Amino acid sequence: MIKGALTASVVGVLFMGGPVIAHPISEAEINQAQKVWGDGIVAIGKAYLNQGNYRALAADHVDTLYGYDEGTVLFKPTKASAEQFRLTEDQALSYFVGGIIDEDSGFALQPWSAVRFENAEILTDSDSAVAMGNYFFTDATTGKEVKVEFTFGYIRGADGNLLINLHHSALPYKPTN
Numbered sequence: 001m002i003k004g005a006l007t008a009s010v011v012g013v014l015f016m017g018g019p020v021i022a023h024p025i026s027e028a029e030i031n032q033a034q035k036v037w038g039d040g041i042v043a044i045g046k047a048y049l050n051q052g053n054y055r056a057l058a059a060d061h062v063d064t065l066y067g068y069d070e071g072t073v074l075f076k077p078t079k080a081s082a083e084q085f086r087l088t089e090d091q092a093l094s095y096f097v098g099g100i101i102d103e104d105s106g107f108a109l110q111p112w113s114a115v116r117f118e119n120a121e122i123l124t125d126s127d128s129a130v131a132m133g134n135y136f137f138t139d140a141t142t143g144k145e146v147k148v149e150f151t152f153g154y155i156r157g158a159d160g161n162l163l164i165n166l167h168h169s170a171l172p173y174k175p176t177n
Contacts, residue, residue, distance in 0.1 A: 038115030045111025
């Protein structure tokens with residue numbers, strides 16, 4: 001008999017045949033995932049400007065950072081109106097570099113020189129997390145910073161890395177009166 005060798009979080013699943021629960025998602029992991037996401041957006045735009053293989057970079061960005069291979073991803077991009085949601089990997093790729101959706105001109109092709117996140121709050125659960133706040137995109141041509149509101153949801157992928165399963169972005173409300 002094993003005494004104290006297994007924690008309560010894995011005992012049941014080991015003996016019941018379910019998946020082993022990984023360690024809880026931390027705020028540090030979320031901060032790192034956000035940095036990687038922002039750096040990826042910048043790299044895609046640089047590759048586009050330098051006539052590099054920006055489509056391959058974008059495909060890798062979506063494939064490695066979003067959880068489309070794991071299950072449902074809820075993605076509502078900032079600049080989407082006619083087709084508001086990107087529920088497939090191909091639709092997400094179209095948003096970032098253009099493609100299958102007519103209104104998509106390629107958000108990552110702006111290009112941007114920097115992306116920074118300011119989290120208002122992060123909620124963590126054992127196997128998921130949600131971050132909400134503002135992220136700021138610096139236009140590589142003008143240096144002007146654009147503020148965008150975000151909510152990102154994260155799950156842990158089979159390889160242990162965080163994957164985005166919820167991405168909602170919006171420009172801040174500006175009253176007209």
